[in-house]
Structure formats: C-alpha cells, structure tokens
Amino acid sequence: MAENSYDVIVLGSGPGGYVAAIRCAQLGLKTAIVERENLGGICLNWGCIPTKALLRSAEILHYAQHAKDYGLKIAGEIEADLEAVVKRSRGVAKQLNQGVTHLMKKNKITVHMGEGTLTGPTSLTVKGEKGEEKLTAKHVIVATGARARDLPFAKADGERIWTYRHAMTPKEMPKKLLVIGSGAIGIEFASFYNDMGADVTVVEMLDRIVPVEDAEVSAFLEKSLSKQGMTIMTGAGVEDIKTDGKGVKAKIKGKDGKVADHEFSHCIVAIGIMPNTENVGLDKLAEMDRGFIQIDDYGRTKSKGLWAIGDCTPGPWLAHKASHEGVTTAEAIAQELGNKDVHPHPLNRDAIPGCTYCHPQIASVGLTEAKAKEAGHEVKVGMFPFIGNGKAIALGEAEGFTKTVFDAKTGELLGAHMVGAEVTEMIQGYVVGKTLETTEAELMQTVFPHPTISESMHESVLAAYGRAIHI
Numbered sequence: 253m254a255e256n257s258y259d260v261i262v263l264g265s266g267p268g269g270y271v272a273a274i275r276c277a278q279l280g281l282k283t284a285i286v287e288r289e290n291l292g293g294i295c296l297n298w299g300c301i302p303t304k305a306l307l308r309s310a311e312i313l314h315y316a317q318h319a320k321d322y323g324l325k326i327a328g329e330i331e332a333d334l335e336a337v338v339k340r341s342r343g344v345a346k347q348l349n350q351g352v353t354h355l356m357k358k359n360k361i362t363v364h365m366g367e368g369t370l371t372g373p374t375s376l377t378v379k380g381e382k383g384e385e386k387l388t389a390k391h392v393i394v395a396t397g398a399r400a401r402d403l404p405f406a407k408a409d410g411e412r413i414w415t416y417r418h419a420m421t422p423k424e425m426p427k428k429l430l431v432i433g434s435g436a437i438g439i440e441f442a443s444f445y446n447d448m449g450a451d452v453t454v455v456e457m458l459d460r461i462v463p464v465e466d467a468e469v470s471a472f473l474e475k476s477l478s479k480q481g482m483t484i485m486t487g488a489g490v491e492d493i494k495t496d497g498k499g500v501k502a503k504i505k506g507k508d509g510k511v512a513d514h515e516f517s518h519c520i521v522a523i524g525i526m527p528n529t530e531n532v533g534l535d536k537l538a539e540m541d542r543g544f545i546q547i548d549d550y551g552r553t554k555s556k557g558l559w560a561i562g563d564c565t566p567g568p569w570l571a572h573k574a575s576h577e578g579v580t581t582a583e584a585i586a587q588e589l590g591n592k593d594v595h596p597h598p599l600n601r602d603a604i605p606g607c608t609y610c611h612p613q614i615a616s617v618g619l620t621e622a623k624a625k626e627a628g629h630e631v632k633v634g635m636f637p638f639i640g641n642g643k644a645i646a647l648g649e650a651e652g653f654t655k656t657v658f659d660a661k662t663g664e665l666l667g668a669h670m671v672g673a674e675v676t677e678m679i680q681g682y683v684v685g686k687t688l689e690t691t692e693a694e695l696m697q698t699v700f701p702h703p704t705i706s707e708s709m710h711e712s713v714l715a716a717y718g719r720a721i722h723i
Contacts, residue, residue: 266293268562268574269395370533438522549598618667634716
C-alpha cells in the first residue's frame with residue numbers, strides 16, 4: 253500500500269474542490285486531489301455547464317421557429333435532433349473536463365482517482381485502479397458535493413423517472429413530461445423540454461414557482477411559462493407514482509385538495525439535493541445537520557486540520573458559492589501554515605447571486621422585498637419593465653423587468669431581482685454594488701451604456717426614488 257504525504261488533500265474535484273486545490277497550489281502548498289468519477293464534478297460534467305449547452309440549443313430552436321418575427325424566412329421544417337443536441341452537450345462537458353485535467357497538471361496537483369474515505373482528520377485511503385493508497389496531509393478539505401433527492405415512494409430508474417442526470421442524456425424525447433419541483437433545476441429542464449416540443453406539466457408544493465425568488469418574479473415567470481404552453485400546478489403535490497413500459501401514472505393532489513389521476517410519458521424529479529457525506533468517514537470527525545457538514549466562516553470543522561466546502565455544507569447550494577469557499581479555505585489553510593501575505597475573507601451570504609436559465613431567464617441577489625420588510629427595513633422599491641428599454645425591443649425581447657430594493661433610511665441596496673433576456677449576465681453589476689456597499693447615490697451617478705438592456709438596471713434604481721426617465 254503506497255503512502256503519500258501532502259500539505260493539503262482535497263476530497264472531491266467539483267467547482268469547490270478543484271478551485272481550492274488550484275489556490276492551494278498557487279500559495280506554494282503541496283496539493284493532491286481525490287476524485288471517484290470525473291474531474292470537474294457534477295457541475296461541469298452533469299450540471300451547470302452541460303445543461304446550459306442543452307438550453308442554448310433549445311433557444312436557437314425557439315428563434316428559428318419564430319424567424320418570421322424578425323423578418324426572416326427559413327425554408328423547410330424546423331425540428332430538433334435530440335441525439336445531436338445531447339451529443340453537443342456532452343462534447344462541451346468533455347472539453348471542460350479536459351480543461352480541468354490540464355489545470356491540475358499546470359499547477360502540479362497530484363490526482364488520485366478512486367473512492368476516498370477519511371481515516372482521521374488529516375488522513376484517508378483511496379480505493380482505485382491502483383488498489384488501495386494511503387494518503388496523509390497537514391490539512392484535508394472535504395468537497396464531496398451532493399446528489400439529487402429521490403421521492404420517498406418512487407426512485408429514479410432512468411427509464412421513466414429521471415433525475416437531472418437522466419434528463420441530460422435521454423434515451424427518447426418525452427411526449428408528455430411531469431416535472432416535480434420548480435426550483436432552478438426543475439424549471440430549467442421544464443423550459444428546455446417545452447422548447448423542444450414536449451407537453452410539460454410542473455408541480456410545485458408551495459404556492460408559487462421558484463419560491464426563493466421575489467414574489468413578483470415568480471408571478472411573472474409563471475405567466476410567461478403558461479403562455480408558452482406549460483401547465484403550472486402550484487400548491488399541489490404528487491401523492492403516488494407508478495410506472496410501466498409505456499409511461500408514468502401519477503396521483504396529484506391539487507390546490508383544492510382533490511386527488512386526480514394523470515398520465516405522462518416521463519417524469520423528472522427535482523425536489524432538492526442530498527449531501528454526499530455517507531461512508532466518507534465523517535461520523536466522529538465533524539458536526540452534522542441532516543447530513544450537511546457544519547463549518548465556520550472559513551470552512552473549519554470541529555476537527556483540527558479538517559475543512560469542508562460546497563454542497564456538502566449548508567446552502568445555498570451553488571457552484572459559484574463553492575468556488576468562493578474553496579479560495580477562502582485555501583487561504584485560511586495557508587495562513588495557518590505560516591503564510592502572512594494572505595488575508596482570507598469569509599463569505600458574504602447576502603451577496604451571492606442566484607441565476608436560473610429558463611426562458612425568460614431570472615437572476616437575483618440579496619433580499620426580496622418581502623424578506624427585507626420581515627427583517628425590519630423600511631424599503632424603497634423601484635421597478636422598470638423591459639418594454640421601456642430600446643435594446644430589449646430591438647432584440648424582440650421586451651418581456652421582463654428589473655426590480656431593486658433599498659433601505660429607505662440609508663439608501664443601502666438590499667436586493668435586486670430580474671427576469672428577462674440575458675439577466676444572468678447583468679446581475680453581477682448589482683453583486684459588485686452590494687460588495688462595495690453601494691447606495692442608490694452611486695448607482696444613480698453611474699453611466700450605463702446605450703443601447704443596452706442594462707439600462708433597465710439604472711432606470712429601476714431611479715424608479716425607486718421617483719426619478720425614472722423612460723416610463
């Protein structure tokens with residue numbers, strides 16, 4: 253049994269793990285990473301990146317089918333080649349997987365492929381193709397991520413009941429699709445398959461879809477998706493599911509309390525995640541809550557030398573949050589090892605953006621209007637519709653709005669909420685503003701380029717103080 257010793261070992265190579273490993277290496281630490289499946293983890297191989305490739309194909313299909321709206325004619329029938337769409341998505345994932353492999357080599361990070369199990373706070377064994385290896389380190393970072401949660405009465409089989417992984421590599425195109433859950437994953441796949449031509453029904457147990465978003469965003473998105481042909485059932489729940497070779501039979505309890513039978517060809521379960529923390533050796537090494545590893549602001553667990561980041565720790569469960577934690581933890585470790593030139597900053601959870609890539613897109617940061625009021629703030633709220641934005645109209649994307657929430661007494665930007673074309677690219681402007689503790693004054697005095705959809709951000713701020721120009 254080979255023995256290897258490092259300054260830092262990272263268990264898991266997702267967007268938290270591989271970023272942490274790179275930052276450790278940049279800081280001069282001898283670093284290793286352990287991965288049981290694919291470098292890049294779920295996000296790169298089965299999550300964030302390949303789903304965006306799928307959604308891009310659906311977006312192009314949507315535009316082609318609406319070419320006449322732009323004064324264009326496309327000869328012949330426009331149809332989707334699902335196999336080719338999936339092949340392109342997998343190619344994108346493969347390319348980025350190879351990119352992470354290159355980054356490991358470039359930064360001289362040793363990669364151990366296999367199943368890692370902690371044997372102590374700073375030691376583990378890896379079972380892989382080389383047999384069993386014993387690794388030791390001064391510090392270990394657990395970045396094992398999470399997986400899709402199953403229904404208590406029906407597990408995903410990959411045939412008729414899918415998780416996000418099955419939905420990314422479908423064996424056939426669903427004709428009538430049930431999506432259970434309307435968080436980011438559920439709504440993105442609902443949007444993709446709806447654009448691809450499936451008859452889509454979304455069931456959400458809460459009273460509105462994308463429930464973590466601002467209520468006005470939820471209402472706008474539901475109206476838009478319904479207009480696109482989706483069936484949206486809120487305040488509803490799936491009581492039971494049965495499958496056979498032909499499809500899915502579901503008992504759905506509606507908002508009125510009545511249970512009705514429905515039939516679908518396929519079902520996607522998107523009801524949340526479960527942390528990958530079983531069988532890792534954490535039982536006596538870390539404090540756990542519902543399977544999630546409890547950490548301090550820098551990623552420390554209760555055991556000296558053992559750290560954790562990403563989706564195996566408390567939420568929000570987002571790739572960019574994991575990456576940021578990876579850098580913070582790497583710098584905290586370097587500081588403990590004597591590097592006085594690094595000054596790690598804990599994560600500001602109020603400035604973590606959220607993005608959902610449905611059609612139309614939604615993006616947000618900070619407090620919703622309701623949450624701001626619950627927190628005791630007297631608020632000023634501004635909203636600007638895209639119909640008043642020249643670039644949005646020129647693009648044929650006049651559906652959407654930008655909403656900003658300020659503290660009425662201090663002018664602090666408490667939150668920003670957007671729905672419409674390319675808002676996932678624009679939200680970062682507000683994130684930078686929150687990080688810099690911007691007030692309405694700085695945002696009002698900022699020059700926004702014309703013509704851009706980002707001008708709606710400026711107008712929204714102005715609207716909060718009764719100064720909007722174009723509405």
